Amino acid sequence: MAATKPYAKAILKQAEKSYSDRRTHWKHGGIVGVKGYGGGVIGRYSDLPETEARDVHTFRVVQPAGWFYRTETLRKLCDIWEKYGSGFTNFHGSTGDIILLGARTNDLQPCFDELSEAGFDLGGSGSDIRSLSCCTGPALCEWSCFDTLDLYQELNMEFQDEIHRPRYPYKFKFKISGCPNDCVAAIARSDLAIVGTWRDPLQIDQEMVGEYKNDGTDVNGVCRKCPTMAITWDEKKLEEKPRECVRCMHCLNSMPGAVMPGKERGATLLLGAKATILRSAFLGWVLVPFIKVEKPYTELKTLFRTILDWFDENAKPRERIGEAVYRVGMREFLEAVGLPPVPQMIYRPRANPYYFWKPEELEVAK
Amino acid sequence: MLPPIIQRNYGKWKSHKIIEAGVIEHIGESGERLYTVRAGTPKIISVHGVRDMCDLADKYCGGHLKFTSRTNIEFLVENEKNLAPLKAQLKELGLPVGGTGYSFKTIIQCPGWLHCHTAIIDSPGVAKALHDALYEHFFETDMPQKLKIAVAGCLNMCGAIHCSDIAVIGMHRRPPVVNDEIVTKSCEIPTLIASCPTAAIRPKGKSVEVNPDRCMYCGNCYTVCPGMQIHDPRYDGLSIWVGGKATNARTQPMFSRLAMPYLPNTPPRWPETIAATKNIVDCWLKGAESGERVGDWIERIGWEQFFAVTGIPFTDKHIDDFIFSIPTFRTTTQFKYTETPVVK
Numbered sequence: 001m002a003a004t005k006p007y008a009k010a011i012l013k014q015a016e017k018s019y020s021d022r023r024t025h026w027k028h029g030g031i032v033g034v035k036g037y038g039g040g041v042i043g044r045y046s047d048l049p050e051t052e053a054r055d056v057h058t059f060r061v062v063q064p065a066g067w068f069y070r071t072e073t074l075r076k077l078c079d080i081w082e083k084y085g086s087g088f089t090n091f092h093g094s095t096g097d098i099i100l101l102g103a104r105t106n107d108l109q110p111c112f113d114e115l116s117e118a119g120f121d122l123g124g125s126g127s128d129i130r131s132l133s134c135c136t137g138p139a140l141c142e143w144s145c146f147d148t149l150d151l152y153q154e155l156n157m158e159f160q161d162e163i164h165r166p167r168y169p170y171k172f173k174f175k176i177s178g179c180p181n182d183c184v185a186a187i188a189r190s191d192l193a194i195v196g197t198w199r200d201p202l203q204i205d206q207e208m209v210g211e212y213k214n215d216g217t218d219v220n221g222v223c224r225k226c227p228t229m230a231i232t233w234d235e236k237k238l239e240e241k242p243r244e245c246v247r248c249m250h251c252l253n254s255m256p257g258a259v260m261p262g263k264e265r266g267a268t269l270l271l272g273a274k275a276t277i278l279r280s281a282f283l284g285w286v287l288v289p290f291i292k293v294e295k296p297y298t299e300l301k302t303l304f305r306t307i308l309d310w311f312d313e314n315a316k317p318r319e320r321i322g323e324a325v326y327r328v329g330m331r332e333f334l335e336a337v338g339l340p341p342v343p344q345m346i347y348r349p350r351a352n353p354y355y356f357w358k359p360e361e362l363e364v365a366k
Numbered sequence: 367m368l369p370p371i372i373q374r375n376y377g378k379w380k381s382h383k384i385i386e387a388g389v390i391e392h393i394g395e396s397g398e399r400l401y402t403v404r405a406g407t408p409k410i411i412s413v414h415g416v417r418d419m420c421d422l423a424d425k426y427c428g429g430h431l432k433f434t435s436r437t438n439i440e441f442l443v444e445n446e447k448n449l450a451p452l453k454a455q456l457k458e459l460g461l462p463v464g465g466t467g468y469s470f471k472t473i474i475q476c477p478g479w480l481h482c483h484t485a486i487i488d489s490p491g492v493a494k495a496l497h498d499a500l501y502e503h504f505f506e507t508d509m510p511q512k513l514k515i516a517v518a519g520c521l522n523m524c525g526a527i528h529c530s531d532i533a534v535i536g537m538h539r540r541p542p543v544v545n546d547e548i549v550t551k552s553c554e555i556p557t558l559i560a561s562c563p564t565a566a567i568r569p570k571g572k573s574v575e576v577n578p579d580r581c582m583y584c585g586n587c588y589t590v591c592p593g594m595q596i597h598d599p600r601y602d603g604l605s606i607w608v609g610g611k612a613t614n615a616r617t618q619p620m621f622s623r624l625a626m627p628y629l630p631n632t633p634p635r636w637p638e639t640i641a642a643t644k645n646i647v648d649c650w651l652k653g654a655e656s657g658e659r660v661g662d663w664i665e666r667i668g669w670e671q672f673f674a675v676t677g678i679p680f681t682d683k684h685i686d687d688f689i690f691s692i693p694t695f696r697t698t699t700q701f702k703y704t705e706t707p708v709v710k
Binding site (some may be wrong): 001008011015018019020022023024025026027028029044056058066067068069070071072074075077078079081082083087088089090091092093094096099133135136138139140141142144147175179182183184185187188189192195216225227247248250253256257258275276278279280281283289316317318 | 367368372376377378379380381382383392393400402407409410411412413414416417419422423424429430431432433434435437439475476477478480481482483484485486488491493519520522523524525526527528529557560561563584586589590592597599602612613614615616617619621631633634657688689690
């Protein structure tokens with residue numbers, strides 16, 4: 001890239017200078033963007049007085065579901081990007097979208113126009129709904145409990161406005177995994193994690209279990225490692241104790257195909273994950289233990305909009321929804337969004353006696 | 367658009383098998399088979415690199431390919447005969463075929479000094495040095511468990527850094543220097559004050575001042591206001607965190623926790639950090655039982671034994687003193703004795 005584009009070479013030269021100075025030479029970006037969009041373009045400027053790479057902005061381009069591409073699409077993207085930008089990309093950024101790293105201010109609009117003509121669109125940045133992510137799902141994975149790719153696409157379309165136009169107190173991320181393996185780390189990284197699950201017994205192919213045993217799999221060992229001792233093996237049959245399984249995927253992972261998710265499939269919804277800033281990293285916690293994930297996803301969309309509205313009304317500037325719920329308490333949040341308290345939401349109840357009563361809950365003792 | 371073989375078997379896959387490092391055989395209920403060949407990429411790829419990958423996908427996969435959530439590339443191969451020549455060409459391109467099963471996985475990294483104003487270290491550079499040091503483990507499939515490492519340039523931690531087996535994070539060690547001119551001209555004072563997790567910033571005239579006793583140099587004020595100048599190559603460094611996992615597989619998700627509070631920022635290869643990481647990996651390989659992620663191993667042997675076997679000094683900085691500290695304290699007499707001296 002450096003060989004063909006002075007702009008790219010200048011970016012790399014700056015990176016080299018960072019290596020000798022042991023510090024970054026980028027400074028805060030101003031507000032840059034393209035017409036009609038508030039998100040999707042990250043402004044960035046060099047702090048070096050003399051450089052060909054003075055303004056080095058970044059596009060976030062929405063990725064196809066599950067990151068499945070045709071070469072024809074990628075080549076089109078490469079041609080446009082090479083024409084207008086540095087030629088540097090990330091496949092992909094951490095949130096999941098395609099990063100086009102390095103465009104000048106004057107090139108942003110024409111580049112975006114051509115990307116748009118070619119069928120690409122920008123993802124989120126700032127206080128909007130960020131680009132969604134989903135796992136491979138039914139395209140390749142036998143464990144996918146719902147169509148992650150289809151849900152991804154549907155939610156993308158549902159939230160187009162909210163992705164392109166920042167309006168929330170802070171960012172909001174949805175991530176979609178087809179099973180509890182959670183290959184997009186939804187529980188670690190998303191305000192609202194949609195993790196595939198099931199609620200009836202495992203489906204066990206005893207013949208296949210026997211084949212794994214003959215091939216050397218220590219089936220007893222697999223059972224011993226079950227976190228709730230929910231499965232037993234008597235050298236002939238693998239059996240599950242009803243309602244003991246917590247769907248940890250261990251036996252499925254150990255014997256692909258022999259043990260499969262149950263037939264009654266859906267998703268667990270978890271709320272609140274985020275990285276350290278501001279006051280600590282959170283993992284998502286269970287909000288809805290089981291919800292069906294079936295087209296047209298009306299129940300899911302309604303619930304998501306209710307939660308987003310609550311976030312919009314109640315979170316402080318730069319406060320994530322997890323932090324907001326921590327601040328006001330689950331009791332208030334659950335009532336506001338109309339979800340029931342269930343024990344699956346917690347490991348254990350409170351140990352302190354500081355709980356509230358509403359006046360209408362009080363009745364005079366007879 | 368998905369390749370025809372995937373469309374035919376969509377939602378009807380039966381099982382899969384890792385037939386060799388980097389190659390997964392997917393078997394449909396129909397009996398059809400599809401192979402995914404996984405190769406590590408640098409994540410930062412020029413358009414030339416992307417086109418090289420497209421050339422291979424055109425030649426061996428009918429123009430179809432995908433990427434993974436850990437920035438690997440996967441070629442979708444229908445014909446088993448294409449596996450060997452594709453692997454050979456990937457080798458020529460310098461892309462390693464592996465990262466499947468219980469192996470060292472491709473490192474998650476932020477763009478670091480290539481893009482970011484808050485990056486304290488160059489994450490891609492650190493990731494490259496770590497990839498090189500742990501290279502042979504990318505081709506294994508039989509380590510105790512997966513080994514997922516992530517590198518973050520700063521505390522914004524753009525990626526699942528807080529739930530990685532091993533995380534390397536750039537850190538500041540001194541409060542910011544307030545540039546009153548920039549603060550008064552460019553920054554919203556209430557936003558700036560609210561950005562501090564320890565309420566260390568307070569108004570001072572038209573600008574602000576920082577209480578050095580409260581500031582723990584997280585850098586969030588700099589994120590919201592360029593006048594809070596916190597970059598300082600004299601003191602900035604790296605830290606290493608261990609024991610996190612994001613997945614629900616077998617054991618529950620866990621946070622990464624502090625192992626080493628400071629290592630020097632020594633580009634281009636960060637030898638101290640690389641050596642320290644290798645040490646942790648080697649201890650895990652020696653001590654872990656089959657099926658144990660780094661965090662599972664540590665929880666079983668106990669954190670006191672982790673510091674003992676790795677020889678990492680335990681300091682006052684390891685004991686939490688922030689808002690969720692109490693649940694981390696050991697409220698039991700059940701502990702193991704270790705030989706490692708406590709270092710102040």
